């Protein structure tokens with residue numbers, strides 16, 4: 001892999017979610033050289049794993065497709081998947097970055113025909129469905145994957161299964177000898193669009209996630225509602241029963257000194273949105289109950305909140321659930337708590353409980369360059385010398401719309417760094 | 428002569444919250460409550476309370492002075508600490524409950540005959556005599572707190588336990604004669620007196 005294309009006038013964008021794609025495109029469309037590094041085999045990030053998104057309830061294809069079209073047509077932008085940043089040295093305008101590129105075992109010759117997937121029988125937990133179902137160990141990450149190129153899971157490399165995939169490929173694209181590569185690049189500015197990850201719900205002990213059946217996270221619920229998801233869009237529990245009476249628990253891990261201190265901001269809107277999924281799946285028979293401390297329908301979304309309030313199938317209970325028990329007979333989780341409106345104790349059964357888990361920065365626990373400045377919740381504020389920027393949900397818990405705004409802003413700042421370097425180099 | 432209660436009412440006329448913040452142990456935390464209800468829902472004795480902690484905090488902020496101080500709710504707290512562990516805002520709820528109970532007690536408006544209050548008073552009065560708890564006289568005081576006849580009944584009921592404790596050398600019958608104490612009685616009294624002065628000053632009871 002040649003590193004010569006990058007110079008101190010190149011911008012590196014780390015993370016290929018909606019924010020990273022946006023930041024990279026804005027800079028590239030302004031004529032800057034951009035490298036977009038994504039650690040997974042596909043761009044799209046977490047947005048691609050939503051069923052629909054608020055406020056317009058469109059499918060994620062909408063936003064992603066436009067970005068992919070812009071991206072394919074832009075010669076200034078180079079996408080590197082399965083690539084992580086191992087080290088950054090230097091300072092504003094003059095960074096040296098070390099990238100680690102993992103082997104995909106499939107070359108650019110791949111036509112995404114799917115023969116390799118058909119040939120192998122080994123399966124792995126499906127990353128696109130948070131492991132709720134399994135897929136073949138030679139797979140396309142999801143329908144919207146970019147690049148549209150298969151991946152061979154390292155677990156079958158060096159086994160007869162790997163050889164089956166290789167033998168099945170008519171394009172000769174399977175290369176089982178691929179090794180991890182290290183690439184060093186010079187760049188002038190770095191935009192960190194590394195996004196978020198869900199707070200580990202199992203840490204919220206009284207909610208019994210992982211212990212009590214039919215308690216799922218809001219992310220898993222997105223997948224359950226999606227026709228491409230593990231239950232083909234039906235709200236089915238593990239025991240096969242259809243979930244009609246669904247509870248949503250807000251602030252599961254957010255606004256809590258024992259977990260995440262910050263308000264994750266999008267979870268109220270996410271649960272309000274997900275009541276639509278219950279309605280879509282069960283119609284008038286569906287029942288959604290939102291347990292909340294206070295509803296924060298951020299910014300201009302108050303009307304969305306009001307429309308959900310007007311839905312007779314949706315009930316709001318002003319209370320943070322204290323604990324979840326389990327009814328062996330019905331297989332239902334039982335929610336215990338005290339309702340703040342009247343201070344009445346309740347013990348209420350639901351078919352399914354959705355924990356609106358908080359967002360924590362994906363870089364939590366990851367070693368970042370010393371220069372990076374984080375806030376008290378590990379969101380990226382920028383860098384001391386001003387050459388690196390946080391964008392989107394890596395910088396603050398943001399929805400897609402606001403992530404895109406934040407990414408555009410970060411991109412403009414990176415462009416300014418490049419302009420400064422360029423003018424000093426010219427002088 | 429005005430009582431401590433009347434003085435406090437006059438001083439904090441319109442703000443019970445300010446009164447609690449100034450005079451109740453850990454009372455300054457009350458305004459941090461966000462009314463989520465996790466304390467109330469996590470309390471194993473929740474059924475026994477007229478007002479769970481969350482409600483008490485709201486009542487304090489709403490200025491419901493009489494209802495709060497005369498309530499027996501905070502006396503129900505068994506110090507299990509579930510609420511402190513779970514509170515998303517890390518309020519020291521257990522301590523606030525004891526602080527409220529103590530404040531109401533000192534103002535003389537805590538519920539009469541409330542068992543926790545009576546037991547705690549007997550315990551304190553016993554301890555304060557010699558700096559050590561005399562378990563024999565303390566048990567007897569507890570048995571007889573509701574009158575002579577009830578006392579005899581209680582003592583007979585507990586007879587087997589008492590004899591068992593004597594046999595296991597956990598209870599010394601000779602304690603009836605006055606019992607053991609700390610060595611430096613004068614020093615102990617002086618220390619308690621000083622502590623009382625400091626607390627009175629802090630909680631608005633200083634003369």
Ligand SMILES: Cc1cc2nc3c(=O)[nH]c(=O)nc-3n(C[C@H](O)[C@H](O)[C@H](O)COP(=O)(O)OP(=O)(O)OC[C@H]3O[C@@H](n4cnc5c(N)ncnc54)[C@H](O)[C@@H]3O)c2cc1C
Pocket residue numbers: 014015016017018019020037038039040043044045046047050052053054055083084085193194195196197218219222266270273357359362363391392393394398399400401403
């Ligand atoms: C349950 C739920 C429902 C939601 N619903 C909506 C909705 O309906 N509407 C809406 O607007 N928003 C919604 N959101 C919020 C939305 O998911 C985020 O706004 C969006 O994902 C932010 O995009 P991003 O690019 O900043 O981060 P991400 O989507 O997290 O993308 C970050 C990318 O960076 C990559 N990456 C991370 N670390 C590295 C690294 N070290 N090196 C290289 N690459 C790296 C990741 O693999 C990922 O591809 C929802 C969130 C939740 C939790």
